[in-house]
Amino acid sequence: MSDTASLVLGTTNAGKLRELVELLAPFRIPCRSLREMPGAVEVEETGATFAENAALKATQQARALACWVLAEDSGLVVPALGGAPGVHSARFSGPAPAGNRATTDERNNDLLLERLTHATGRDRAAHYACHAALADPTGRVVAVADGVCRGEIASGRRGGGGFGYDPLFIVPEYHRTFGELSGAVKAVVSHRGRALRAMIPQIVRHLAAG
Numbered sequence: 001m002s003d004t005a006s007l008v009l010g011t012t013n014a015g016k017l018r019e020l021v022e023l024l025a026p027f028r029i030p031c032r033s034l035r036e037m038p039g040a041v042e043v044e045e046t047g048a049t050f051a052e053n054a055a056l057k058a059t060q061q062a063r064a065l066a067c068w069v070l071a072e073d074s075g076l077v078v079p080a081l082g083g084a085p086g087v088h089s090a091r092f093s094g095p096a097p098a099g100n101r102a103t104t105d106e107r108n109n110d111l112l113l114e115r116l117t118h119a120t121g122r123d124r125a126a127h128y129a130c131h132a133a134l135a136d137p138t139g140r141v142v143a144v145a146d147g148v149c150r151g152e153i154a155s156g157r158r159g160g161g162g163f164g165y166d167p168l169f170i171v172p173e174y175h176r177t178f179g180e181l182s183g184a185v186k187a188v189v190s191h192r193g194r195a196l197r198a199m200i201p202q203i204v205r206h207l208a209a210g
Contacts, residue, residue, distance in 0.1 A: 006030035007207060008037060010057045010071030013090075015163030016192070020070070023196045029203060039065050050074060050087060050131040055141055063139035070199070070209060074130035074191060076165045078153065081115055085164055089164065105164055109157065112168060116153055124152045128169065130191040132199050134206065139150040143202035147194025162186065 009020050012034050024031055034040040041064045047053035050073040057071035075089030085092035085108070093107035116124060127150040134143040149171065157167035159179030167179030171189060178186055187193045 006032055006068070007061070007203065008032050008034065008061065008065060008067045008068045008069045009033060010061045013143075013163075016072070016074075018046065019032075019183075019187065019192055020192075021197065023193060024200070027112040027200055027204060029200075034061065037065055045073065045087070045089065050129055051133075051144065051146070053087060054131045054133040054144070055116075055135075058133040058135035058141060062135035062137055066136060066137045069135045070132060070203065071135070072130055072132040072192065072195065074128065074195075076112075076125045076126055076128055076169065078112070078116070080119055080125070084115075085112070085165075109165060109168055112153065112165065113156070119153075119210070126151055126153050126169065128165075128191040130195040132195045134199060134203060136206065141201060142206055145195045145198035147191040147196075147198065149189055149191040149194070201209065 053073035062069040093111045158177045162178045
């Protein structure tokens with residue numbers, strides 16, 4: 001990989017950015033965040049699926065920045081709620097106030113618990129889904145990947161780690177929520193970790209060539 005090749009991570013979400021940087025670190029892939037890019041644009045997530053939103057974010061940022069961009073869209077899916085929060089996971093309880101991500105996460109978690117007040121057994125089943133897209137500097141998507149982590153929703157918050165719905169999402173194999181698991185364990189079993197590991201060979205190949 002050339003010294004000048006670098007990858008822009010197409011997110012301003014601090015939690016997602018931290019996870020992406022940690023996952024890419026062992027591969028020594030030079031990364032920059034959107035916050036470091038003055039030319040970054042606001043992308044309206046109008047897609048009906050995670051895959052569509054990931055592609056929108058990757059292509060629009062790549063064209064605006066003339067850089068390689070890795071974007072992802074992810075969220076929580078609860079079949080008993082008709083697939084909600086789904087692509088609206090970040091704004092399940094309404095628009096997020098600027099700079100107040102933690103408050104929005106709390107509201108989203110409260111609403112999820114409220115919607116599942118009387119749910120038991122399989123009705124509390126859920127999964128996290130992640131779709132990633134890699135776009136070249138012309139805005140062409142050259143690789144995609146996805147990952148899923150299946151679990152269930154707890155009856156209340158457990159653990160202070162992670163972000164978003166992590167304190168409510170139980171991973172059955174560990175009998176703990178993402179909020180209780182270490183970052184290292186989450187990186188192995190999470191939807192985002194699985195999607196990124198599937199994408200890394202493509203990132204390395206394309207950036208080495210470009």
